[in-house]
Amino acid sequence: MATDSHSAADHAARARVIAFAGWFILLLAAGAALLPVISKAHGALIIGAMLALSGAAEVIAGSRRLETKKLAMLAGAITMAAGLFFATEEATGFLPALVIIAGWLFLRSIVLLAAFFLEHGSVRRWTGIAAATDFALALITAAGMSIATLVVMLFATREPFIASFAWLLAISFVATSMLLLEVANCARSEDV
Structure with a gap:
């Protein structure tokens, strides 16, 4: 009987960590959605920090998973790496920022697809x-690259485009947080 209570306590502890990460990422999504309205200055640094924080939360949540632990942590690590690179001087140009965002989303989708087949x-x-x-x-980001590049070349402004990446983050963060909240819900009783 002690084993069953320990197992239930372990499930509950894992679920709390994963749920906390899910709610934290949902808060980041809300912040990302408000970024274009609040501030366009320092957009790359703020977006990079949001990505890095979200990735860190996802790595922590992934470390508490049992089924697809490595893939869940990899998805978070990809997000962290994109955030750190986005916030550096290397991502101050418009094209590198687009490539970082499109690459991050594409790589995450591949990792999540692999996890999909195992869950x-x-x-x-x-x-x-x-x-x-x-x-x-x-795909939307990649398709918009050529049009956005032309606008930046003609008008020499990129901060509004950088801030608009916040909407992409918000949408991706909402999907990630909903996934983590469902994992937390299932972790209370199962080995996920």
């Missing part, structure tokens, strides 16, 4: 939704 139930469904969301956002 089951509602977690599998939410992983598929998160993978499809990131892939669609990557």
Whole structure:
């Protein structure tokens, strides 16, 4: 009987960590959605910090998973790396910023797709939704590169475009947070 209570306590502890990460990323999504309205200055630094924080939360949550632990942590590590690179001087130009965002979304979608095939139930469904969301956002970003590049070349302004990446982050963060909240819900009783 002690083993069952320990197991239930472990499930509850894992669920709390994963749920906290999910709620934290949801708060970051709200902040990202407000970024274009609040401030266009220092957009690359703020977006980079949001990506890095979200990735760190996802790595922590992934470390508490049992089924797809490595893939969940890899998705978070990709987000952290994109955030750190985005916030550096290397990402101050417009094209590198687009490439970072599109690459981040594409790589995440591939990792989440791999996890999708290893999961089951509602977690599998939410992983598929998160993978499809990131892939669609990557395609939208890639398709918009040539048009946005022309606008930047003609008008020599990039801060509004950098701030508009915040909407992409917000959408991806919402999908990620919903996935983590579902994982937390299932972790209370299962080995996910």
